[in-house]
Amino acid sequence: MIPARSFALFAVLALLALPAVAPPFLVTLMSHVGVSSLVVLGLVLLTGIGGMMSFGQAAFVGIAAYTTGWLTTALGWSPWLGLVFALALTAASALAIGAITLRLGGHFLPLSTIAWGLSIYYLFGNLEPLGRHSGMLNIPPITLGPVSFMSQTAMYYLIWTFTLLATLFCLNLLDSREGRALRLLRGGAHLMGSIGMDTFRTRLRVFVIAGILAGLAGWLYAHMTRFISPAPFEVKISIEYLLMAMTGGASQVAGATVGASLIVLIKNWLQDLLPHLTDNPAQLEQVAFALMLILILRFARSGLMPLVLKLVKRMPRPVDVQAGLLPKRRLPATGETVLEVDAVERRFGGLVAVNKVSFNVKAGEIVGLIGPNGAGKSTMFNLITGTLSVSSGTVRFLGKDTRRLSQRQIAALGCARTFQHVKLRPAMSLLDNVVGGTYLRTQAGYIKSGLKLDREEEERARLEALMRLEQVGLAERAHDLAGDLPLGQQRVLEIARALALDPVLLILDEPAAGLRKKEKDALAALLRKLRDDGLTILIVEHDMDFVMNLVDRIVVMVFGQKLREGDPTTIRRDPAVQEAYLGGLA
Numbered sequence: 277m278i279p280a281r282s283f284a285l286f287a288v289l290a291l292l293a294l295p296a297v298a299p300p301f302l303v304t305l306m307s308h309v310g311v312s313s314l315v316v317l318g319l320v321l322l323t324g325i326g327g328m329m330s331f332g333q334a335a336f337v338g339i340a341a342y343t344t345g346w347l348t349t350a351l352g353w354s355p356w357l358g359l360v361f362a363l364a365l366t367a368a369s370a371l372a373i374g375a376i377t378l379r380l381g382g383h384f385l386p387l388s389t390i391a392w393g394l395s396i397y398y399l400f401g402n403l404e405p406l407g408r409h410s411g412m413l414n415i416p417p418i419t420l421g422p423v424s425f426m427s428q429t430a431m432y433y434l435i436w437t438f439t440l441l442a443t444l445f446c447l448n449l450l451d452s453r454e455g456r457a458l459r460l461l462r463g464g465a466h467l468m469g470s471i472g473m474d475t476f477r478t479r480l481r482v483f484v485i486a487g488i489l490a491g492l493a494g495w496l497y498a499h500m501t502r503f504i505s506p507a508p509f510e511v512k513i514s515i516e517y518l519l520m521a522m523t524g525g526a527s528q529v530a531g532a533t534v535g536a537s538l539i540v541l542i543k544n545w546l547q548d549l550l551p552h553l554t555d556n557p558a559q560l561e562q563v564a565f566a567l568m569l570i571l572i573l574r575f576a577r578s579g580l581m582p583l584v585l586k587l588v589k590r591m592p593r594p595v596d597v598q599a600g601l602l603p604k605r606r607l608p609a610t611g612e613t614v615l616e617v618d619a620v621e622r623r624f625g626g627l628v629a630v631n632k633v634s635f636n637v638k639a640g641e642i643v644g645l646i647g648p649n650g651a652g653k654s655t656m657f658n659l660i661t662g663t664l665s666v667s668s669g670t671v672r673f674l675g676k677d678t679r680r681l682s683q684r685q686i687a688a689l690g691c692a693r694t695f696q697h698v699k700l701r702p703a704m705s706l707l708d709n710v711v712g713g714t715y716l717r718t719q720a721g722y723i724k725s726g727l728k729l730d731r732e733e734e735e736r737a738r739l740e741a742l743m744r745l746e747q748v749g750l751a752e753r754a755h756d757l758a759g760d761l762p763l764g765q766q767r768v769l770e771i772a773r774a775l776a777l778d779p780v781l782l783i784l785d786e787p788a789a790g791l792r793k794k795e796k797d798a799l800a801a802l803l804r805k806l807r808d809d810g811l812t813i814l815i816v817e818h819d820m821d822f823v824m825n826l827v828d829r830i831v832v833m834v835f836g837q838k839l840r841e842g843d844p845t846t847i848r849r850d851p852a853v854q855e856a857y858l859g860g861l862a
């Protein structure tokens with residue numbers, strides 16, 4: 277196995293040496309690979325990692341190519357000014373299109389990408405100043421001071437400089453605060469909202485980044501070929517970009533270059549071969565690509581990167597235990613009211629899941645919310661955390677009416693939660709899952725992260741996560757994948773992530789489910805310690821021994837209504853509660 281850095285260095289050196297040893301046609305072909313890699317890099321972020329399918333990326337390549345083409349030929353501007361305007365226009369188009377279409381769920385989003393991909397393509401072919409279907413000729417080469425990028429070799433080096441820098445930017449980004457938000461997108465809006473991330477904004481930002489990468493490719497393409505027409509920007513070419521992403525391995529940054537190399541080389545080989553076999557080589561080429569797509573979907577959904585990664589040794593980055601700590605919030609004094617639930621009602625159509633329930637939670641206490649299945653406990657949690665809106669009544673958290681606040685705004689006030697059905701990213705490490713919980717306590721944005729200027733803050737966030745893992749007893753497995761933990765331990769991992777928010781109120785939905793006796797005892801000891809340190813805890817749990825020995829106060833719900841409220845001993849003896857539980861508490 278080769279260390280990852282040596283492998284990457286070898287690949288870069290091979291790219292640098294290629295023009296010296298390879299025939300000119302291969303250099304040109306590899307320039308095309310570099311350009312395509314940029315588009316595919318955007319697709320890796322957007323589709324492979326973010327889970328949003330786009331059949332319209334070629335249109336963004338076209339917007340940039342036509343912008344720089346027109347500015348440099350019709351107005352005689354410098355290609356560098358062309359770059360600025362090309363990227364600005366692609367980013368603005370992506371922002372506008374994304375703002376309208378990214379809220380569409382399921383297959384409506386990919387369908388809409390086909391729609392705008394087609395519209396933009398037809399626009400290119402019908403606008404007189406853009407040369408209609410004949411396109412634009414005589415686009416000038418890029419120059420930089422005395423250097424002209426007229427020759428294929430010079431252009432090759434320029435393209436690969438941009439491609440490698442963009443790859444590095446994306447790698448840095450994915451290992452950062454916003455990159456984690458992007459990697460959590462597939463975990464869903466509830467998971468993201470619970471740790472203060474904004475699903476729509478994250479989707480929109482990655483959509484714009486993918487657009488900008490396609491724009492950069494378009495600018496390079498226009499000044500490399502020095503002629504553009506609508507054909508390379510149609511939906512068919514967008515599908516080829518998707519094929520490249522899937523061939524490489526859609527969730528791996530390096531997969532962009534691997535996939536682009538393979539598909540561009542195969543396409544070139546087919547273009548040489550097919551004219552000997554048929555009178556209609558273009559159509560047969562489409563058939564060959566369609567077949568390849570089907571075979572990849574059937575047999576190698578993760579693409580080629582898993583094979584490449586088998587050759588590479590990747591060590592997890594150790595946590596810097598010397599890094600400083602993240603700022604902590606001031607907790608309310610013991611006894612202050614943290615949560616007020618007042619006559620809260622939630623209806624689902626005709627069903628009243630929560631019916632005029634009222635209770636308070638004070639700072640520094642552990643309150644248990646119990647009741648038989650279907651009593652409305654999880655719904656109550658969802659109302660408190662903003663996952664659901666109340667039908668009537670009020671919820672106040674730290675004195676603030678939360679009815680108009682989003683889930684992430686409530687999380688930002690200091691309300692952290694775990695879920696009845698665990699919401700983690702199984703393919704991310706325990707540490708990465710927990711670092712996600714520090715999102716609201718850190719600030720680095722996309723540019724800072726991509727340029728790796730976020731390291732000090734990032735190390736603090738990682739140390740915070742390690743400390744939370746230590747607190748829940750999972751530090752030794754920090755670099756294992758979350759999906760490798762048994763379900764009970766995954767619940768404990770969710771607690772570590774919630775603690776990373778530095779909350780005032782911790783809301784736990786069945787945290788002891790799936791734990792063994794010793795693990796339950798350790799969890800109870802941890803929760804008591806957290807309470808003694810000033811944290812307020814609200815817990816739903818079916819294990820009555822666990823609850824009764826842990827909590828200070830209990831609220832009992834039955835059929836959506838509050839049945840009783842009191843200390844554990846009183847509640848345990850209450851005949852109405854015993855009846856509701858069919859004797860289970862006796």
Ligand SMILES: Nc1ncnc2c1ncn2[C@@H]1O[C@H](COP(=O)(O)OP(=O)(O)OP(=O)(O)O)[C@@H](O)[C@H]1O
Pocket residue numbers: 624627629647648649650651652653654655656696
């Ligand atoms: N999104 C929803 N749409 C329709 N009905 C719902 C929805 N969520 C919950 N319910 C219904 O509301 C009632 C209360 O459900 P809830 O999950 O809050 O109960 P619970 O006390 O948490 O139960 P359990 O202990 O089994 O998790 C149930 O009848 C449930 O079917």
